[in-house]
Amino acid sequence: MIRQPLRLAILEAERMLSAAGVASPRTDAELLAAHLLGVERTKLMMVPLVDPPVVRALHELVRKRAARIPLQHITGNAALGDVTLEVGPGVFVPRPETELLLAWGLATLEDVERPVVVDLCTGSGALALAVANARPDAQVHAVEKDPGALTWARRNADRQAEAGDNPIRLYSGDVTDPMLLMELEGLVDLVLCNPPYVPEGTPVPPEVGEHDPHDAVFGGRDGLDVVRHVIGCAARLLRPGGGVAIEHDDTHGGSVPALLSARRVLCDVRDHTDLAGRPRFATARRTEPADGSTADPSTSVSAGS
Structure with missing residues (x-):
């Protein structure tokens, strides 16, 4: 031979x-x-x-x-931060661009002891597990509504726990639910989210259109259907000084920061570019209202007489 x-x-x-x-x-x-x-x-x-x-x-x-079968489906894994995740049909494949959002989130936690972190729309569990790996002292919660994706997240979470790493807490839940994670309201140091954000009808590569779950990619007509709920959930969960980072479409460099700025309990709103210079994710921090209350004035309602 x-x-x-x-x-x-x-x-x-x-x-x-x-x-x-x-x-x-x-x-x-x-x-x-x-x-x-x-x-x-x-x-x-x-x-x-x-x-x-x-x-x-x-x-x-x-x-x-x-x-055009995704590379990660062929190899069976994808990486984010220092963790390797199992991925395949039925779950969104983590992208390298999300590394920048992860880095921002970890930087905000540098001076926080035993931080509480929430990963919304967790998919494979990528962000939650990467944070838990980088911060063994963190209490990390991850939420996913799709049963198929949740199965992948559970598999990855179990593998990380069996390896002796910091375990995460997985929830089957929907960011549109106003009662989601009520027990953590006002207690969270960091909210991260890589939601479905591509505007419906946008052309995408075959690897995305034919293999990533549709509901994990597309976010309604303007791509912001889920993002709007994520912002409301983050405003409710964050403690004063806590931070939120949301990945978005490169056409959302103005709209997502505007949505964050509309919440008067959020401040220091900024947009961040990826390595190609395209708008990629937006961040904000939670601040106390002037009267010291914890309710979000932009979402409060008055009872009728």
């Missing part, structure tokens, strides 16, 4: 993926090879030659990726 250069197999994989319209053909080719060989991508150069069955197996993985 004549061994073959792995470099040539990766070049052929890159060619196939490029022809199929995959956005990052070289990266995906190398990640598939690393997954198949059980090595880190940076160690591929230490495997100069491979047997023909390995080349055939790589070709089969590349064929699936060329059909």
Whole structure:
């Protein structure tokens, strides 16, 4: 059996993926090879030659990726922060852009001991588990309404707990429920959320449109249906000084900060760009009203006479 250069197999994989319209053909080719060989991508150069069955197996993985099956569905995992999550059909695949939101959230907790954190629309549990991993002293709560996604989140949470890491508390719940997490009202240091935010009808890549759950991607006509409820929930849950960060569509650089600013108990509203310079997530902090009450004046109602 004549061994073959792995470099040539990766070049052929890159060619196939490029022809199929995959956005990052070289990266995906190398990640598939690393997954198949059980090595880190940076160690591929230490495997100069491979047997023909390995080349055939790589070709089969590349064929699936060329059909626009998400890379993470093929490898079975995705990373966020320092955690690796199991993902597959029925759950939203975490994106690298969310690393920036995670970093902001962790930075706000630097001087907070035993923080209370809530991850709304948790999906695979990515943000919640990444925070719990980075802050072993944190009490982390994660909410998801979709039963399929909740199954993936439970699987990932169980794996992290079995590894001895900080466990999270998972809830089946909906951010539109005004009673959600009432026991935490006014006690939360940080609320994070990567909600469905793509405006309905927006063209998306096949990896998203054909494989991510529709309700985890699209957020109504303007993409803000869920975001509006997330902001209301965060305003209710946060303690004075607590922070909220919400990922959004790159067309929402003005609208999401405006929605946050409309809540008079939220202040220091800012929008943040991703590495490509596109608007990506908005943040705010909870402040006390001037009269010292904890109710949100923008949502309060008066009883009729």
